[in-house]
Amino acid sequence: MAAVQLVKRFRLRELASITRSGAQDSASIPKIPNPFLPHKNPESGRWAPPKYSLRRQAELIKQARASNTLHLLPPGLRLGPKALQGLVASPSATPTSETEGAWTRPVEWEGEVKEKADDVLNRLYAGRRRMFKGHKWERTLEKRKAETEKLMRSMPLRIQRFKETYRRKMPNPASPPRSSSYTKLPF
Incomplete structure (x- = not known):
């Protein structure tokens, strides 16, 4: 009572x-x-x-x-x-x-x-094409995901190309050393 x-x-x-x-x-x-x-x-x-x-x-x-x-x-x-x-x-x-x-x-x-509206985000970004503020990682997230997806599609070819280039640069340890343009020192 x-x-x-x-x-x-x-x-x-x-x-x-x-x-x-x-x-x-x-x-x-x-x-x-x-x-x-x-x-x-x-x-x-x-x-x-x-x-x-x-x-x-x-x-x-x-x-x-x-x-x-x-x-x-x-x-x-x-x-x-x-x-x-x-x-x-x-x-x-x-x-x-x-x-x-x-x-x-x-x-x-x-x-x-x-x-009050139930969803603040829907009201806040209603009619906007993109988020007007937020953290930088949030603003650039979509672009980075698209770029990563594009790179992943060509990944097998990129791996193969890297391995060939890497093998070409590395000298064979069994062969005698040759004076080549490839040196480890920059001078």
Whole structure:
């Protein structure tokens, strides 16, 4: 039941602005700024961070899952609107005095959650012919593989050519030494 208390405390804290302003109409759904999202100050034009950090959001989500009150949390970066869309109070959870009350009423959260792409690399290099940065070995990998493949195709011929040239240069140890142009010293 501590999990329910945590979610209840969160909801009451966020709904306090509505109850203080006196704009409590039971027929309308109140609009509250989403505390899980950053917001822009209209006066200064600067962005303020979310009221709840990602770590605190994750803790709230864990507790809400444990108490079947996940539908009461606002959408955020940790729990997107797609995940919250189909959630309602599960029928298996028996309503108790703790899970009933004004804090469970529906709320419209202001702010838009931007979903992150699943694959960062696909988004990062979308529409590009080649990788724009990366390590040098990554950038030159394709070219080196193509060159290696081309050299491997002609490898038997290259080995044969090398062996013939090598034999021609090396003097036969059984034959008498001759004064040839081939010397080991460069002078």
